[in-house]
Amino acid sequence: MYTDKVMDHFENPRNVGEIADADGVGLVGNPTCGDIMKIYLKIDNDVITDIKFKTFGCGAAIATSSMVTEMAKGKTLDEAMRLSNQSVAEALDGLPPQKMHCSNLAADALHAAIDNYREQQK
Amino acid sequence: MRRVYMDHSATTPVRPEVVEVMLNCLTEKFGNPSSLHYFGRQGRGALDEAREKVANAIGAKLEEIVFTSGGTEADNMAIHGVAMLNQNRGNHIITSAVEHHAVLNTVKALGKQGFTVTILPVDKYGMVSVEDLANAITDKTILITIMHANNEVGTVQPIKEMAALAKARGILFHTDAVQSMGKIPVNVDELGVDLLTISGHKIYGPKGVGALYIRKGTRWRQSLFHGGAQERLRRAGTENVPGIVALGKACELAVQELDTEAVRLTGIRDKLIQEVMEKIADVRLTGHPTKRLPNHASFCFEFIEGESMLLSMDMKGIAASSGSACTSGSLEPSHVLLAMGIPHELAHGSIRLTLGRDNMMEDVDYFIKNMVPIVERLRAMSPLNPDSEFDFEENCADCKISSSCHL
Numbered sequence: 001m002y003t004d005k006v007m008d009h010f011e012n013p014r015n016v017g018e019i020a021d022a023d024g025v026g027l028v029g030n031p032t033c034g035d036i037m038k039i040y041l042k043i044d045n046d047v048i049t050d051i052k053f054k055t056f057g058c059g060a061a062i063a064t065s066s067m068v069t070e071m072a073k074g075k076t077l078d079e080a081m082r083l084s085n086q087s088v089a090e091a092l093d094g095l096p097p098q099k100m101h102c103s104n105l106a107a108d109a110l111h112a113a114i115d116n117y118r119e120q121q122k
Numbered sequence: 123m124r125r126v127y128m129d130h131s132a133t134t135p136v137r138p139e140v141v142e143v144m145l146n147c148l149t150e151k152f153g154n155p156s157s158l159h160y161f162g163r164q165g166r167g168a169l170d171e172a173r174e175k176v177a178n179a180i181g182a183k184l185e186e187i188v189f190t191s192g193g194t195e196a197d198n199m200a201i202h203g204v205a206m207l208n209q210n211r212g213n214h215i216i217t218s219a220v221e222h223h224a225v226l227n228t229v230k231a232l233g234k235q236g237f238t239v240t241i242l243p244v245d246k247y248g249m250v251s252v253e254d255l256a257n258a259i260t261d262k263t264i265l266i267t268i269m270h271a272n273n274e275v276g277t278v279q280p281i282k283e284m285a286a287l288a289k290a291r292g293i294l295f296h297t298d299a300v301q302s303m304g305k306i307p308v309n310v311d312e313l314g315v316d317l318l319t320i321s322g323h324k325i326y327g328p329k330g331v332g333a334l335y336i337r338k339g340t341r342w343r344q345s346l347f348h349g350g351a352q353e354r355l356r357r358a359g360t361e362n363v364p365g366i367v368a369l370g371k372a373c374e375l376a377v378q379e380l381d382t383e384a385v386r387l388t389g390i391r392d393k394l395i396q397e398v399m400e401k402i403a404d405v406r407l408t409g410h411p412t413k414r415l416p417n418h419a420s421f422c423f424e425f426i427e428g429e430s431m432l433l434s435m436d437m438k439g440i441a442a443s444s445g446s447a448c449t450s451g452s453l454e455p456s457h458v459l460l461a462m463g464i465p466h467e468l469a470h471g472s473i474r475l476t477l478g479r480d481n482m483m484e485d486v487d488y489f490i491k492n493m494v495p496i497v498e499r500l501r502a503m504s505p506l507n508p509d510s511e512f513d514f515e516e517n518c519a520d521c522k523i524s525s526s527c528h529l
Binding site for chain 2: 056
């Protein structure tokens with residue numbers, strides 16, 4: 001049911017963990033719904049220099065979290081804001097239809113972390 | 123890779139003895155039991171023999187067994203048939219919150235067709251209270267349908283007491299015994315039920331065959347299928363002779379081996395439960411600690427999600443199931459776990475391990491050896507832990523994914 005890429009990211013997730021002195025932290029989802037994603041960012045000169053995630057959820061939730069960290073690393077904040085849940089799913093060669101809504105929140109978590117950073121800059 | 127199948131409540135492999143009798147009805151005894159000629163008579167003979175085996179297995183008479191396409195059809199047939207024929211007596215049906223969807227959705231459908239439905243709650247073990255049932259009965263009650271043993275948490279219901287209550291009030295009682303058959307004694311007179319459902323593929327028979335027991339004299343009528351006069355006008359359609367013969371054999375073997383197998387599986391199950399609780403922190407056993415099926419262990423692992431665990435277990439060759447929303451095809455975690463008062467976030471971390479003939483004590487060691495690091499790995503990835511103090515209500519995305527979401 002999952003693509004090889006999803007399984008690869010589930011088995012070997014990239015950038016798992018926390019960043020103690022993160023510049024931005026984003027949290028989306030809800031344990032009640034069965035998915036929660038937390039993304040930590042290190043930002044230097046508007047570029048994402050480090051990114052880590054922690055996720056509670058199904059295989060798709062973990063794989064999309066891992067993928068979004070890979071896609072966002074090294075990008076400017078504006079570029080990262082343009083990443084969508086859809087593009088994360090596409091980078092994983094697709095997700096099963098029933099997972100597209102419930103477990104495909106990784107880009108939202110990334111955006112929440114960027115928003116959190118920008119709030120602090122004001 | 124070593125494969126350890128611990129999902130026998132989902133389905134079982136067909137036993138070689140069963141395959142043998144089944145094959146014979148596919149190739150040699152292929153006749154239509156309704157045909158007059160030699161071939162037809164052979165098919166009829168095989169059918170009669172199977173009916174006798176199924177009847178004997180549950181303490182019924184031959185004419186009280188109707189073969190169906192499986193548990194779901196038998197449940198539908200039982201409930202709908204009683205409801206239709208007894209409408210003039212009353213319109214109230216009682217069931218429980220932990221029923222299989224084959225029962226729950228059939229009753230709910232009738233609820234939209236003029237019937238009044240009471241869905242009894244369960245306690246934290248998934249047990250229906252006899253007192254609740256007594257209080258729910260009205261003079262309009264025509265049918266009570268409560269499962270013998272629960273598929274998700276293994277809890278065995280007090281059917282005997284509840285059926286006695288129904289009988290005293292002249293109410294028909296149906297039980298879905300799909301999970302209990304072959305694991306604990308299922309005897310229609312000891313249970314005191316009027317209708318009872320069994321399924322082939324849970325007891326090492328094939329998929330696509332089941333049976334409904336209808337006690338002689340029960341006010342029931344076929345109300346779903348229209349067609350030929352098969353099964354004494356109770357189930358139209360050419361009989362699935364190979365499946366039925368296989369069901370007969372499977373029932374015969376299940377009853378023969380029930381005592382020894384129940385003792386053996388209880389031993390493995392108890393070790394499994396003990397090891398999981400000892401070796402893994404923050405785990406809860408779901409279902410009743412003692413009044414449960416001998417082959418059934420079910421847990422909720424805190425801070426991690428069921429599908430992730432199943433995927434990880436599958437990579438190690440371990441097959442199990444979960445009541446997590448992510449594995450159900452719906453967006454809701456198991457209605458059984460929620461009915462037991464288990465919070466959504468914990469229900470998402472449920473794992474069911476159901477043992478069978480092919481499991482051995484060593485499988486417990488293999489499971490524990492692999493499960494401990496799986497839980498560790500997923501927990502290391504999870505933002506949830508005993509100290510997590512997220513303000514989830516504030517962070518709720520208002521997703522409306524879950525209709526029963528309590529936020």
